[in-house]
Amino acid sequence: MTDINFKSLVRGSAPAAAAGPLQADAPAAPPRWDIIELLFFAYRDFVGDADHVLEAFGFGRAHHRVVHFVCRYPGLKVADLLDVLRITKQSLGRVLKQLLDEGYIVQKAGDSDRRQRLLFATAKGEALVVKLAGLQTDRIHRALRGLGPGEAEAVGRFLRAMIDRDDPDKVLQTILQADDAIAKDVT
Amino acid sequence: MTDINFKSLVRGSAPAAAAGPLQADAPAAPPRWDIIELLFFAYRDFVGDADHVLEAFGFGRAHHRVVHFVCRYPGLKVADLLDVLRITKQSLGRVLKQLLDEGYIVQKAGDSDRRQRLLFATAKGEALVVKLAGLQTDRIHRALRGLGPGEAEAVGRFLRAMIDRDDPDKVLQTILQADDAIAKDVT
DNA sequence: AAATTTATGTCAGTCATGTTGACATATCTG
DNA sequence: CAGATATGTCAACATGACTGACATAAATTT
Incomplete structure (x- = not known):
């Protein structure tokens, strides 16, 4: 697995439908x-x-x-x-x-x-x-x-949820774990 | 070896401290x-x-x-x-x-x-x-x-607030105005 | 011990996208 | 008409990606 450049491979995407079964019926969200x-x-x-x-x-x-x-x-x-x-x-x-x-x-x-x-x-x-x-x-x-109480935390949750979970390298795993664990020290 | 190309020139910037006078006293926010x-x-x-x-x-x-x-x-x-x-x-x-x-x-x-x-x-x-x-x-x-009611809107407000206001090109102006006004569909 | 695999470094060449500066052309404005 | 403006284009170059091949040292397997 030396070179091969993992980047061009895999990551077949299909990130949308895999999220939840309720989503399959609404493909045409604006x-x-x-x-x-x-x-x-x-x-x-x-x-x-x-x-x-x-x-x-x-x-x-x-x-x-x-x-x-x-x-x-x-x-x-x-x-x-x-x-x-x-x-x-x-x-x-x-x-x-x-x-x-x-x-x-x-x-x-x-x-x-x-x-x-x-x-x-x-x-x-x-x-x-x-x-x-x-x-x-x-x-x-x-x-x-400009955000109200708790909304800063929501921003963090939004950003975490924007990140692909299916290819967690070491650092990303650390970040997501830390965020999942703490996620409350927000101003 | 340092190629030292043209990039090593000026561009004063200093965009941070210019935000407000209250900020000058708290430079060491983590x-x-x-x-x-x-x-x-x-x-x-x-x-x-x-x-x-x-x-x-x-x-x-x-x-x-x-x-x-x-x-x-x-x-x-x-x-x-x-x-x-x-x-x-x-x-x-x-x-x-x-x-x-x-x-x-x-x-x-x-x-x-x-x-x-x-x-x-x-x-x-x-x-x-x-x-x-x-x-x-x-x-x-x-x-x-994954967000609660109102929190999606907070994400939008956060992102808008992350954008520089001081150089509003035509499109950006449209976006910020539209967001401020309706925050919905722009077409 | 020898052979193989792994982690890293490096060389040569290519490509996409950014840059600068100069210049051409059409068109608008005074 | 003269100049300014909007756009297009040329040559040359920088950055940061890429591929593929090969080198070296150290670990691992046989």
């Missing part, structure tokens, strides 16, 4: 144009926050994603990262090498399996991640401020 | 890692729905965005589309030409200003847009089903 387009604009501005800072570092979104997940999940293996980002070794290698060379990330051989390169963010890397997350958090807080 | 990562995964899977279908058509996400907004806002000018998508004429030109050549979109000269090329989706284009929107709508409905 498109939610509002949510579709709000998601487009919201996500565009959301990642735009980070883009401006990244430019000053000579980095792109790819670098952000890598250093973010490494920072958040210390000791992540390269293979894990490939699962999370759903890109190829080659694509990851380029940005990872830059982040290593410039001291945002360090590698450490695994203790039980010394072929593994466990990844850790340096202080420099963590500072960048925190800075970018701060910008995005500001935006999130601004958006959550 | 990052909302949960929402940040949920947005990443949710958006990834959300656009993934369309990606699979688009592959079969030989199209990419760029084509989807173009034909989507043309279909949704008939008579859109090229300049409007550039504003919405925030890409250059050149980038838009490539995908737009393909969509025109393959009959998903047609052009019509503006009546008051015949330099303008007003864009319209053909039946073929609309069918594609509806098909893709259907997949995404299925996902959205699945996610909204």
Whole structure:
């Protein structure tokens, strides 16, 4: 199962009908144009926050994603990262090498399996991640401020439910479990 | 090796602190890692729905965005589309030409200003847009089903509040107004 | 010990989509 | 008419995906 690039395979979709039996009879629900387009604009501005800072570092979104997940999940293996980002070794290698060379990330051989390169963010890397997350958090807080009690939690439940469950990589599993467990510390 | 391309230039940004004077005193709000990562995964899977279908058509996400907004806002000018998508004429030109050549979109000269090329989706284009929107709508409905009364509306308010207000292009303005007014169907 | 598998790195080439800058053309406006 | 505007197009390039092949080291199996 080496290369094969899991991405092009499987994921036969069919995500809709599998959800529940009650849905099969109503296939012609009107498109939610509002949510579709709000998601487009919201996500565009959301990642735009980070883009401006990244430019000053000579980095792109790819670098952000890598250093973010490494920072958040210390000791992540390269293979894990490939699962999370759903890109190829080659694509990851380029940005990872830059982040290593410039001291945002360090590698450490695994203790039980010394072929593994466990990844850790340096202080420099963590500072960048925190800075970018701060910008995005500001935006999130601004958006959550307009919501009533309990509604912020509903937003979290909505987003979790938007995520595919059928291909849970290690990190995603951690996130969903944590969310399912806690899911109440919302402002 | 640092390629240090042009990206290492300016762009001051500072979008966070400009929000309000009350914000200046609380800079250290903890990052909302949960929402940040949920947005990443949710958006990834959300656009993934369309990606699979688009592959079969030989199209990419760029084509989807173009034909989507043309279909949704008939008579859109090229300049409007550039504003919405925030890409250059050149980038838009490539995908737009393909969509025109393959009959998903047609052009019509503006009546008051015949330099303008007003864009319209053909039946073929609309069918594609509806098909893709259907997949995404299925996902959205699945996610909204888990919410209580009024919470779906809260999700919409959250997403609207996540969008920058300070650069309202024509389409975005329409969307925000429509959402503020009726929050329902826009066609 | 040797053979195989696994985890990772790397090379060469391609593609999609973004960029800049310059220039052409048609059309509107003063 | 002169200039501004809306659009199209050309050349050149950057980023970040991709494929497929191959290299190396370490673990595992035989």
